[in-house]
Amino acid sequence: MSKPIRPCFWMRGALNRIAEGRPLGIFTWYVRKHLSGCKQCTKTLEALLFLRDHWMSGQSTEMLLPEEKWAEIERLCRPEKPEEPYEP
Numbered sequence: 001m002s003k004p005i006r007p008c009f010w011m012r013g014a015l016n017r018i019a020e021g022r023p024l025g026i027f028t029w030y031v032r033k034h035l036s037g038c039k040q041c042t043k044t045l046e047a048l049l050f051l052r053d054h055w056m057s058g059q060s061t062e063m064l065l066p067e068e069k070w071a072e073i074e075r076l077c078r079p080e081k082p083e084e085p086y087e088p
Contacts (some may be wrong), residue, residue: 004076007044008034015041019048 014031
């Protein structure tokens, strides 16, 4: 099994917005600077853009991944247990 791509925690929302084609506003310069030095976030963005383009073309995603990968994707998409709020 291949290792999952894990972007930096604070970049997840920005990478999704870029892949969706939504503007980032003033945050754009920071994202570009971060992407120039972070291989994990760059790989994540490339994967998101590939999947978006593949999906927009109307092709089936079933051919992209073997069956066992879909179970792993579904597991990763489930929300994790939320962290308990910090109380001093």
